[in-house]
Amino acid sequence: MKNLVKYFAFLLILALFASCGKDWLDVNTDPNNAASASAENILPAAELNSGIAIGGYYNLLGQIWSQYYTQNSGSNQYKYIDALGLTANNFQFQYGQLYASLLNLKTVESEAAKQDNWAYFLMATVVECYDWQVLADLYDEIPFNEALQGVANQAPHFDPAQLVYDSLITRLDYALAQPLNVLTDVQKTKDYFFAADMAQWVRFANTLKLKIYMRQMYIRPTVAQAGIQQLYADGANFLTSDAKLDMFENAKGKDNPLYEFDQRLNTTTNLAISATIYKYFLSNADPRLAKLINSGGVNPLPQGGNQIPTTLIDKVITAKLNVTDPVYFISAAESYFLQAEAVAMGWGTGDDQALYNSGVLAAFSRFGLDGSSFIAPGGAYVYHPAGNFEQKQHDIIMAKWASMARAQGLESYLETNRTHYPIKSSLNSNNWNTNNFDPTNTDYVSWTGGERLYPLNGSTGYFPLRLVFPASERLSNSNTPAEIPSSAHVWWDVKP
C-alpha cells in the first residue's frame, strides 16, 4: 500500500514537472524546415526555380508556338496550346513560379549586400532581371515596384513594361558597378551557371542588356541605340558560351523539366515534329533535323494536326527530348545573333557576317555538328552582307529560330513577335489535312517550310501576342487591370 502511495505521488510530481508553464508549450519551431537560409543556400535553388519555369512549361509553349513541335495525333495533353486560345487559367502556375524565384533572388541580393558579397549580388541580379523581362514580355504590365512584399502589400499595382525595362537596366548597371569580392571555394560551387566565374557573369549581364535594348528597337530606337552604343563604348564583353543550367541527371525528379513532365508519363509520344521546322530543315538538308526527331516515323504532323485520326496518317515522326537536355537562358548562338543584328543596325561595332557565322556554327556545335558548309558561299544559310537591314534581320532571325528548337522555345516566340520572322504563310494547316495528311498534296508541296501556318483547330483566328493576366492574380489582387486580349500587341511589338 505504501508503494502505491509513493507511486501515486511520484506520478503526480512527474506530471506536474512535465507541464510547468509556457516553456513546455514552446515546441512550435518546425523541425522539418529551416528557419533561415543564407545566400549560398538559396542561390542555386533560385537558379533552378527560374530554370524550371523557363525550361519547362514556358519552353513547351514556345516549342509549340514557334512550330517546332506539335501535339501528336491521338493524344490531347497540349492540344490547348496548339489551339492558341489560352485562358487566364493557363500558365498561372509558371507566372507564380517566376515570382517565387524573384522573391528568393531578392533575399539573396539583400543577404549578399549586407556582407558586401557583390559577386552573389551580381549573379542574383542577372537571373532576376532575366525573369522580370520574361514576365514583362509575356504580360506587358506586371506588378513590379510594389511586388514581392508578402503580407505588407497584398494587392500590388501593375507597372507598364517600359518602366520595368528601364529599371532592369538600372539594376544591372548598379550590380555591375559594384566591386567584385573574392569568393571562398564553397561559395564558388553554389552556382549552376558558371561555378561563380564572374567574368562569365559579367558577359551574361552585358548580353542580357543587349537583349533588353534590342527588344526596344522599334518602339524606342534612340534608347536602344544609345544603350547599345554605350555598351560597345565601354568595351563590354558578350557571351561566347552558353548561359545554361546543365546539371540535370538521368533520374526522376532530377532531370530536364520538359523531359520530366513530357516523357515520364504513360506515353512518350505526346509531341510530334511540326511540318514547319521539318520541311525547313529537310529542304535545307540540315543535319540538325535528326536531333529533333525520334527514328521510326515517316511523316511530320502539320501544326495542330492532332485531330487527324491515327489510322489515317502514316506513322507520325515524334519529337525528341533528352533527359539531360540543358535549360538555356542565353545561348552562345543567341549572343552572336544579337550582336550581329546590333552591328547590322549600325549600333554595334564589328563584322555582322562574322558574328552571324559564329552564331550558326555555335548552333550546329550544340549538337556536335559542323555547320561550316552551310555558311560557305552557296550554302543554305549563307548571310547576305550586301542586303539591307531587313534582309540581314531575316537571315539572322531565321538562323536564330532554327537554333532555338528543342532549347529556347519562349525566346524564339518572343523574337518572332518582335521581328515577324519566320513569316506567316498565307496557307493554314487546314489546306491539306482535314481528313488526311498527304505529303504529295499540291498545297503542301508549294508551301515553303519555315513559314508559320495557322494551326488546324486553332480557336483564335490570330497568333497570340501576349498572355492574358493570370486568374490566380485576378482572384487575389484587386489591382489587376481589366483583361487585355491576347491579340493586343505588347509595347515593343510595333514593327511595321
Add this chain to the structure above:
Amino acid sequence: MKRLSALLVLLMLVVSFAQAQSRQVTGTVTSSDDGSPLIGVSIQVKGTVTGGTTDLDGKYSLNVPANGTLVFSFVGYKPQEVQVGERSIVNVILESSATKMEEVVVTAIGIKRSEKSLGYAATSVGSDDLSKARDASLMGSLQGKVAGVTISSGGGTPGASTKVILRGYSSITGNNSPLYIVDGSPINNSQADRNGADFGNGANVVNPDDVASVTILKGASATALYGSRAANGVIMITTKSGKSNKGKKITVEYSGNATFSTLLKLPQMQNEYGQGWGGVFQFQENGSWGPKFDGKIRPWGAIYNHSQQIKPFVAEPNNIKDFYDVGTSYTHSIGLSGGNDDSNFYLSFSNTSTDGIIPGNADTYVRNNVSVKGSTKANKFTIGGSVNYAKTQGKVLSDGYGGTSAASNLYSEILQIPRDMSIVDFKDLNNPFNQENWYFTNYAFNPYYAISANGNKRNEDRVFGNVSLDYQFLPELKGTVRIGTDVANSQEKSWEAVLNYDPNSWANVNPEGTKKAPNPGYYSEDFLFRRELNIDYLLTYQKDITPSININVLGGYNINQRNLKELYNVANSLDIPGFYNIANTADPVTATTTESIRRIYGIFGQVDFAYKNWWFVTATARNDYSSTLPKNNSSFFYPGVNTAIVLSDAIPAIQPYIPFAKVRLSWGRTGNDADPYRVNSVFEQASIYNPYGYINMPIGGLNGYLASNTIGNPKLKPEISTEKEIGVDFRFLKNRIGIDFTYYDKSTTDQILDVPTASSTGYQYQTKNFGEVQNKGIELMLNLVPIKTTNFEWNASVSYSRNRNKVISLAPGLDEVLLRSIYSIDFVAVAGQPLGVFKGYVNELDPQGHIVVDANGYPRASTTKGVLGNAESKYTMGITNTFTYKDFTLGFTFDIREGGLMYSGTADLQYFVGNAPQTTYNDRQPWMVPNSVYGVQAGDGTWTYSENTHPINYSNVTDYYYATNNKMADNMRLIPRSYVKLREANLTYTVPKKYLGKLPLGNLQVSVYGKNLLVWTPVGNNFVDPEVTSFGNDLTGDLGEFRTNPTLRSFGFSVKATF
C-alpha cells in the same frame, strides 16, 4: 447485453471498503417481467460504499452489517430498498421501470451520468448492436442507426477506412473527423494512405468484440470539456471489463464469424458494341466504340510472331464479374473475464483474417488483437488499467489517384476492356498475347499484370491503453489520475515492377505508332511512428445538499502530447527486377523525414446540479493552452452549459397522458486547434513543382533552399465552433412509442485556411483565420414497439437527420476557395452555399435560351464556370426493424440518403471507352443537340446565331462523351449521390438453456447475417455505389470517387458462446 453493459458500468462505480462485523447474505434477483434471473444488478448497503453485483444466474452474496438496508438497482428497472433484518437469504423481484431513462451513459472525460439528466443529445450503443452484422470496423456497424452521424466506407478494399462525420462539415480545410476516446484516453484516428493505398483509419484497430458500448457526443455542450479538440464531436468507446463472479472463477466468451463477400455494384455496361474507336473496328483499341456485335470471327489484338488471335465478335456480359473472386473473412475472438468484489480482469484475443475479392492474395488484411484490462481495490485506492495490442498486416493495390505509373490502378485497367473480351482469359501471363509487350492495346495494361507487378504492404504495431488510480479522500470526494497512451509503429512498402519493352514488340511497333513508356521500377518504404500521451487529473465531489438538491463537481487538469516521426525513402528505379530493396537502384534514394510534436494543457471543470431528480443543470468550462498557437496568444476558453427538465416528473399530472417527457437545452463552444508549425515562415529544401511532379534538389551535387510559398501567421487562432441545441424526448404507451427530437445550430468561425495570395507578393498562400460556416439541422429518432406479446416482439426504429450547411462568409475579397478539382470540375467553398459546391462549364445559351453549338455540333461551353450542384444530402434516414420470436431474432436495417451530387471517375472512364449504356444513344448515329442554335463569336465578342445545321457526325459521336473535344462532357460525370441500401440483415437464434443441458455452456447464440445486401441508386447513377470515395476521409472525400475498387456485399454466419 444491455444488462451486461450496465453491469460493467456499475462495476466501475462500485467502491468498497473492507468491512468487519458483518454477516453473509445471499439471494437471487429476478425480473418481474418473466421471472428470469437478472445479471449484473447492483447491490449496495445503504449509507456505505459496500456493494456487489449479481452473477450470471442472478445470484449474489454480500457481507452486510447488522440491520443493514440493501439497495438493488439495475438499468431499466425500478430501484428497490430491502431491510435485511435477521434474514440470511434475501430474494428480490425487480419491476421494470416505465422508462429506460435511468440508463447510464459515458459522457466527456469518462463521467458516467444517467441519460435522464443530460441536457444534450447523446446516443449510446451497446455491444449487442455493434456485433449483429459483423463489420470489419467498429463504426461501420453503426451505419444507418444513429441520427446525425454519417458513416461511409472507402470501397471494397479489406481494412479500408471508415469515414465518420457528426452533424456535417464545419471546417473548410481543417479536420472534420471526431475525436475518438477509448476508456477515457484519446487515440489516434489518422488515415494511413500513401500511393492511393487505403490501409484504414486509426480507430479501425479497435476490436469490436472488446467493446461494451459506444457513446456519440455530437454537440458542443456535450464535448466542451475536450476544448480545442472537440469541434467535430467525440466518440467515446468503453471496452468490456471483468465482472465480479463468485459462482465461477472465470467466464469465457467466444465469438467466431465467417464472412463471404462479392461485388455489390458494378457499372452497368452496354453489350451491343464491341472493340474499336470512332465506329470502326480497330483491333488495338481499348474502347467499345467499334461496330455492333455481329458474331463474326475477327482477329484482334497484337500481331505476334506473324500470328494473331481470333474470336467471335460477341459480347461478354459478365467479363468483369467473372474476374473477381469471392472474398473471405474469418474472425475468432475469445475473451476471459472474472473477478471478485475487489478485483476483476478481462483478457481477450482476437484474430481477423481477410482476403479481398481481387484474385490471389494482393488484397489481404490480418489483424491480431490482445487486450488486458483489470482493476483492483485496496482500501481507498482503486487501481485499474488496460493495454491493447493490435498488429495489423495489410496488402492492397493502389486505387483512385494512387500509384506513380500506369498499371498501378487495377480497376482502371479493368474498366477499359472492350465489351467483347473475356478478362479471365488474360490470366495466363506465360501466353505472349497476355504479356505487356503484346497486350492487345497500348493504352492499358493486363489486369493480371497489374496485380502481379504492383502492390503495397503495411505492418503496424499498435499499443494503446491507460492506467488509472482513484483515491477516495472522503465518501464524497474522489481523486483520479489517468495516464493514457497510444503508440503506433508502422512500415509501409510500395513497389512497381521494372518494365522494359522489346523494341520490336507491339508496345513499340503498332498501327497507331504509339509507344508505351517503360517503367524503370519503383520502391518505397515508409516508417511511421506516432505517439499520443494523455494525462488527466480529476477531482470529483458528490454531495446531496438536501434530499432534493444534489450536486456533482468535477475539476481537472489535462496534459496531452502528440508526436510523429516519419522516414520515407523512395527509389525511382530498380536495378535487379523483382528485388524490392531500397538500395537496389542507381539513382539516389530520396529520403524525407518529417517530425512533429504538439502539446496542449487544459484546465477544466464541471458542475452538475439536480433538483428533485427532474431539473438538471450542467455548466462546463475548459481553458486550453496550445503549443501550435502563437506563444503570447495560446490560451483559449471553451464554456458550455445545458439543462434538462423532465416534465413528466416535474408535473406528475401529465404522466397518465405522457409517461415520460423531457426537454433539453444546451449551448457550448469548442475548438479545432491549428496544426503545428503554421505560425512562422520557413525555408524548405527545394522541391519545385513541375507539372505532374516535382524537381527535387539536390541535383548535380548541389543542395538548395527556397522560402516556403506559404506565409506563416503569427496571429493564428483555433477554429471556434459555437453550438445551440434544443431537444425533446417523449415516451408514450408504456415505452411503446418513443420520440427523440433535436434541433441544433452550430457556427464555426475563424476557419484556418491557406488563403491564396496574389503570386506577385512572392508567395502563393497565407495561413489565415477567417470566415464562418454554419450547420443547422434536425435529428429525429423514433422508437416503436408495434407488437409485444409473450413470445413475439416487433421493435422498429427510425433515425432521420437533416443537416443544412452554409458558408456564411469567406475572407474579405475572397469569392471562393478551391478545395479540389478534377478535370474541369471544381469542388469549391462559396459564400452563401453549402460547403462543397460543384462548379464546371455550363452551356453557352443564346438570348432565347437555346444551347449554342459549334461547327462540330458540340455544345459550346461558357467562358466562366457555373454552379452545377453540391454534395450535401437533403436528408439521411435509417430504418431498423427487429422481430423477436421466442429465441429467434430477425433484424434488418435500411439506410437511405437523398440528395447531393458526386464526381465519378468510373463514369468518366465508362463514357470515354464507350462502355456506358448512355453511349448507345441514337444507336450512335449522327444527331443534333436538341433545342440548339449554331453560334459564332466575332473578335469583338459579339455573337451571331443561326439555325443549327451541324449534327455531331458519325466519327464525332465518340468524342461527344469526352471533355477534350466536348467541354461539357465532364458534367456527365456528376451523378446523384442518393441511395437506398439494405444495410444489414441478421437472424439470430439463442439456444435455450434447457437444450444446453450438461454442456459447459452458459449461453450459445448462432446467427446468419448479411451486410450491404442491396443498393438502389437513381437513374442517373448506373456506375458506382455512391458511398465510395477516393479523396480522403474528410470534406474533399465528398468530391466523389476516382475508379475506386467497387464495394462489397457480404454474407456470413457467427457463433457466440459463453462458458
